[in-house]
Amino acid sequence: MNVNDSEKMAGLLESRGWTQVYAERSASLFIVNTCAVREKAQEKLFSYLGRLKRYKELDPACTIVVAGCVSQLLKEEIRRRAPFVDLLLGTNAYPRLLEYLDQREESDFRLSRHWNEVTSLHRRSSFSAFLSIMEGCDNFCSYCVVPFTRGREKSRPLSLILRELDELSAQGYKEVVLLGQNVDAYLDPEKGGGFADLLEVVAQRSGASWIRFLTSHPSKFSLRIAEVMARNDKICRALHLPFQAGSDRILSLMNRGYSKAEYLSLVKAIKERVPDIAMAADIIVGFPTEREEDFLETMEIVEEVRFENIFSFLYSPRPGTKSSKMEDDVPPSVKGERLIRLQERQKEIQLEENLKRIGSVQRVLLEERNRKDPSQTVGRTAGGRVVNILGPCETGQFADILIDGAGPHNLKGRIPL
Ligand code: SF4
Missing domain, CATH: 3.40.50.12160 (Methylthiotransferase, N-terminal domain)
Structure with a gap:
């Protein structure tokens, strides 16, 4: 955002x-x-x-x-x-x-309940574009400042989203990323359609070959979204679905609105509809009162889902949030040790999954020259995995890449002869 x-x-x-x-x-x-x-x-x-x-x-x-x-x-x-x-x-x-x-006037700090439209953008990329669809959050997770900094959820009218989408198509953008704190809470203020409706329209109308969206909330995610993904090839088989913690007691203290079993059953239902989906998640380690057995439940989710990627963080209290009034009682050394264990296991999972891709041909969006080694080009698969490609290639284009190497964080490949 x-x-x-x-x-x-x-x-x-x-x-x-x-x-x-x-x-x-x-x-x-x-x-x-x-x-x-x-x-x-x-x-x-x-x-x-x-x-x-x-x-x-x-x-x-x-x-x-x-x-x-x-x-x-x-x-x-x-x-x-x-x-x-x-x-x-x-x-x-x-x-x-x-x-x-x-x-030079002090800005207004009141949080708006309505969408603020800005039409002039200086985009950072000429081939991959962010497209805002909503902003704000009504969930009030107990650790999070977003509802206080961004205000309540407000969705952008579909007509304005489609106008910007058409401009991106005319400009030849290859990838469009629909953006919002909780995209699955989207509700068109003009006609009332939800996120699944929006996604379907965008996939059918966009000139871009890849459509992504960020971020989804498990308690708002309807299986209709997965069904729209399954029937539209343009929508990348990638889903960022933060779960934050595995223990029901901690999830309840976090005010996340779902249990571990509900999260896992949602992931199972999504994978049944979109079998090749690459899942990613955010995880907080060391939330107040987290015990070893709570943390092991987080590890169980990581084990079962086998995420493509995780974004894991040590808990730190944020001003004005409900959890900041709780005692931050997990010692830093324990938090740090759990984070390392989590990240090490995830690294092993990523390596295991990446090794399976050796010998396959993956469609990749070529993004930039490798900054450390300009003789290589860096690209990204539809699932979000980074690929280092031998040889300079024209960026901003798609290429089919033969994967011939793998590490935990990226793949290596070349254009097949
Ligand atoms: S963590 Fe996400 S869902 Fe929860 S309050 Fe923050 S922005 Fe909203």
């Missing part, structure tokens, strides 16, 4: 004649778009602002703006710790970025 918000802010600035520069010393305006989901990202902001302060000292006319979730959540702290920041923008304020910049 943040990348897409940055694209929108960059688009607005470009429409006013601003140009993006890549060397900090050449910039006269800095906009730091922030994420508050984890404490680490928040602390990074303050160390980055320390660096920007030096530019401000060298050129007092330069402007520093902090936008996004940390600005929304911790405006007082930013003002106190970084008084040289010129402007703070709340998460719903960026559509009026130009106005706030002109007037």
